[in-house]
Amino acid sequence: MNAQQLYEQIRRKKSFLCVGLDSDINKLPAHLQRYQHPLLAFNKAIVDATAPYSVACKPNLAFYEACGAHGWAQLEETVRYVRRRYPDMLIIADAKRGDIGNTSRLYAEAFFKTMDVDAVTLSPYMGRDTVQPFLEYPGRWAVLLALTSNPSASDFELTVGADGKMLYERVLETSMQWGTPSNTMYVVGATQADMLANVRRIAPNHFLLVPGVGEQGGSLREVARSGMNSRCGLLVSSSRAIIFADGGENFAAAAGSKAREMQEQMAACLR
Amino acid sequence: MNAQQLYEQIRRKKSFLCVGLDSDINKLPAHLQRYQHPLLAFNKAIVDATAPYSVACKPNLAFYEACGAHGWAQLEETVRYVRRRYPDMLIIADAKRGDIGNTSRLYAEAFFKTMDVDAVTLSPYMGRDTVQPFLEYPGRWAVLLALTSNPSASDFELTVGADGKMLYERVLETSMQWGTPSNTMYVVGATQADMLANVRRIAPNHFLLVPGVGEQGGSLREVARSGMNSRCGLLVSSSRAIIFADGGENFAAAAGSKAREMQEQMAACLR
Numbered sequence: 001m002n003a004q005q006l007y008e009q010i011r012r013k014k015s016f017l018c019v020g021l022d023s024d025i026n027k028l029p030a031h032l033q034r035y036q037h038p039l040l041a042f043n044k045a046i047v048d049a050t051a052p053y054s055v056a057c058k059p060n061l062a063f064y065e066a067c068g069a070h071g072w073a074q075l076e077e078t079v080r081y082v083r084r085r086y087p088d089m090l091i092i093a094d095a096k097r098g099d100i101g102n103t104s105r106l107y108a109e110a111f112f113k114t115m116d117v118d119a120v121t122l123s124p125y126m127g128r129d130t131v132q133p134f135l136e137y138p139g140r141w142a143v144l145l146a147l148t149s150n151p152s153a154s155d156f157e158l159t160v161g162a163d164g165k166m167l168y169e170r171v172l173e174t175s176m177q178w179g180t181p182s183n184t185m186y187v188v189g190a191t192q193a194d195m196l197a198n199v200r201r202i203a204p205n206h207f208l209l210v211p212g213v214g215e216q217g218g219s220l221r222e223v224a225r226s227g228m229n230s231r232c233g234l235l236v237s238s239s240r241a242i243i244f245a246d247g248g249e250n251f252a253a254a255a256g257s258k259a260r261e262m263q264e265q266m267a268a269c270l271r
Numbered sequence: 272m273n274a275q276q277l278y279e280q281i282r283r284k285k286s287f288l289c290v291g292l293d294s295d296i297n298k299l300p301a302h303l304q305r306y307q308h309p310l311l312a313f314n315k316a317i318v319d320a321t322a323p324y325s326v327a328c329k330p331n332l333a334f335y336e337a338c339g340a341h342g343w344a345q346l347e348e349t350v351r352y353v354r355r356r357y358p359d360m361l362i363i364a365d366a367k368r369g370d371i372g373n374t375s376r377l378y379a380e381a382f383f384k385t386m387d388v389d390a391v392t393l394s395p396y397m398g399r400d401t402v403q404p405f406l407e408y409p410g411r412w413a414v415l416l417a418l419t420s421n422p423s424a425s426d427f428e429l430t431v432g433a434d435g436k437m438l439y440e441r442v443l444e445t446s447m448q449w450g451t452p453s454n455t456m457y458v459v460g461a462t463q464a465d466m467l468a469n470v471r472r473i474a475p476n477h478f479l480l481v482p483g484v485g486e487q488g489g490s491l492r493e494v495a496r497s498g499m500n501s502r503c504g505l506l507v508s509s510s511r512a513i514i515f516a517d518g519g520e521n522f523a524a525a526a527g528s529k530a531r532e533m534q535e536q537m538a539a540c541l542r
Contacts, residue, residue: 024377062374065381069347073340096369098394100421103333106295110336123369123394125416127423145396150371152398155445156438162431167438174426 001090001118002139003182006207009055009088010232014267017259018056018092018209020239021046021078023063025071027244029251039064039074042251044081046243047089049256053263056090056235057082058209079115090235091117092143092209098123098130108133112140119143121187121209124171128178135179141207142184146171147199149189149212172202181205190223190236197226204229211237220262224269232270238262272361272389273410274453277478280326280359281503285538288530289327289363289480291510292317292349294334296342298515300522310335310345313522315352317514318360320527324534327361327506328353329480350386361506362388363414363480369394369401379404383411390414392458392480395442399449406450412478413455417442418470420460420483443473452476456506461494468497471504478504485512491533495540503541509533 001009010016023039023046032038047057059078064071082089097107097120111120112134119141122131134142147157147168157168165173172186181203188199190212199208208227213220213236220236227234242262246254272280281287294310294317303309318328330349335342353360368378368391382391383405390412393402405413418428418439428439436444443457452474459470461483470479479498484491484507491507498505513533517525 022374024373060370060374062368062370062377062381066377066385068381068385069340069344072343076340096394097333098367098369098396099331099333100419100423102295103293103331106333106337110333110339114337114339123367123396125369125394125396125427126419126421127426127428129421129423148371148397150397150400152371152400155398156396156442157398159438159441160433162433162435164433167427167430170430171427 003207005088006055006090007231009090013053013055013263014270015053015055015263016232016234016236016266017054017262018058018235018237019046019050019054019242019259020094020211020237021057021059021243022239023059023243025063025067027247029248031249037074037077039067039071040077043074043078045252046255047082047086049252050242050259051086051089053256053259054089056092058092058094058237060094060239076115079117083116090119092119092121093117094121096121096123096145098126100126100129104130105133108137112137119185121145124175128175131175131178135183140183142179143209144171144175144184144186146186147188147195149191153189169198169202172199176203176206181207185209185235187211188227193222193226196223200227200229205233207233207235209235209237213238220265221269228269236266274478276359277326277361278502280361281541284324284326284534285541286324286326286534287503287505287507287537287541288325288533289329289506289508290317290321290325290513290530291365291482291508292328292330292514293510294330294514296334296338298518300519302520308345308348310338310342311348314345314349316523317526318353318357320523321513321530322357322360324527324530325360327363329363329365329508331365331510347386350388354387361390363390363392364388365392367392367394367416369397371397371400375401376404379408383408390456392416395446399446402446402449406454411454413450414480415442415446415455415457417457418459418466420462424460440469440473443470447474447477452478456480458482459498461507464493464497467494471498471500475500476504478506480506480508482508485509485533491536492540499540507537
């Protein structure tokens with residue numbers, strides 16, 4: 001899905017919601033645990049319930065890898081299901097991969113060919129060699145970690161360089177030269193509005209993928225005020241608050257309600 | 272496998288060789304391509320041929336993920352095979368994962384419980400939150416990217432901070448406070464001997480996992496001189512030069528010969 005199509009979806013659905021499919025097997029409703037493919041059954045129901053209110057979904061690989069090859073297969077099936085049923089949905093593999101050379105090329109193949117998602121999150125530590133192979137697929141996206149919302153982001157991301165710039169600022173400025181706003185996005189945590197505003201200043205035209213709204217204390221209105229550009233330019237991701245809104249048989253309807261609630265707040269921000 | 276056992280293996284085998292199972296499906300010998308599980312068949316033969324000369328093996332996840340769930344299953348089978356057949360072999364999942372909080376805990380579970388490897392490579396970008404869950408498994412290892420050997424390592428790893436230290440130096444110094452030399456290793460590229468010596472100065476007691484010898488221009492003798500400590504403290508990884516030493520039916524014997532050649536050079540370094 002290219003940038004134009006994504007902008008169009010945001011306008012049509014009045015939403016910039018990304019539903020995080022952090023489908024932790026230990027937290028799934030009890031009745032699903034008996035299924036042969038519990039992650040897949042859960043994901044299908046969640047996507048069906050939330051698709052009217054969201055433009056993207058974002059499975060985090062950890063939750064599938066914890067179930068081994070069986071988990072990986074259910075992730076592949078989830079992607080196939082979303083592709084077939086919701087062709088206008090952006091699918092982001094939250095994989096935070098980062099390797100180099102031939103290995104990076106194979107990762108790009110794994111996600112863009114074998115699994116066929118639209119976007120993959122990447123760690124920038126090893127530099128351009130990590131990202132380049134992902135930029136060679138038209139209509140696909142590299143989503144780089146820039147500024148994350150966890151406490152230990154300060155260990156390295158906020159390190160001040162000899163030039164007075166923090167590492168995340170350097171990551172933004174350097175990597176913006178590798179791709180374009182049509183094939184690169186950035187992960188920016190929602191917890192600090194002033195830093196989000198700073199990211200938007202450095203990267204005025206890129207999509208920012210903002211997790212942590214509704215879970216880690218970020219407020220949607222704050223995020224919209226600090227991070228939006230003239231074409232929106234935001235994907236706000238929420239996972240636990242939506243997918244585990246209800247832990248019982250009613251989980252899908254509850255997820256739908258929660259997604260709708262967020263979409264309504266987003267519609268107000270988009271006015 | 273704990274540090275003591277690993278030191279013991281190095282002494283016994285007179286080797287600090289780690290065989291990189293970068294089993295690229297596109298480069299496998301033609302006769303294996305007809306197998307139902309070509310990656311597994313290849314890996315079994317490679318490990319059988321090289322085990323007498325190596326103390327560790329290191330599958331890189333990209334090459335398995337490129338084959339989807341079928342690839343992941345063959346990786347799991349490979350690990351089970353090595354565990355059963357070579358209980359003294361350290362198994363490193365070269366996954367370069369890096370996430371936070373609950374997600375990081377699930378990654379640790381994926382690799383240390385579900386897949387049951389001894390060690391996982393991790394990217395330090397997001398700080399301590401990424402690494403901590405991996406340090407809570409006795410006898411297992413977090414292997415942090417510090418200084419890599421690719422050209423674009425200079426994009427961020429070599430950035431000089433306001434304190435005059437490069438990012439990789441800060442990564443070393445900071446992360447050494449999270450764990451111990453018994454549960455943390457560092458990935459250090461082999462291409463620049465002076466930097467390897469600098470890493471060894473900062474981290475005198477940690478194992479260093481050094482890729483790039485024999486492939487990216489690093490010389491084994493240089494690496495041993497700059498990186499060894501009194502108990503060796505090195506794992507030198509080689510993949511393509513060993514596993515693709517011969518592209519035909521003779522691939523396993525050729526891999527064995529190449530591994531033996533490297534082991535003999537290592538024995539000389541260990542004297």
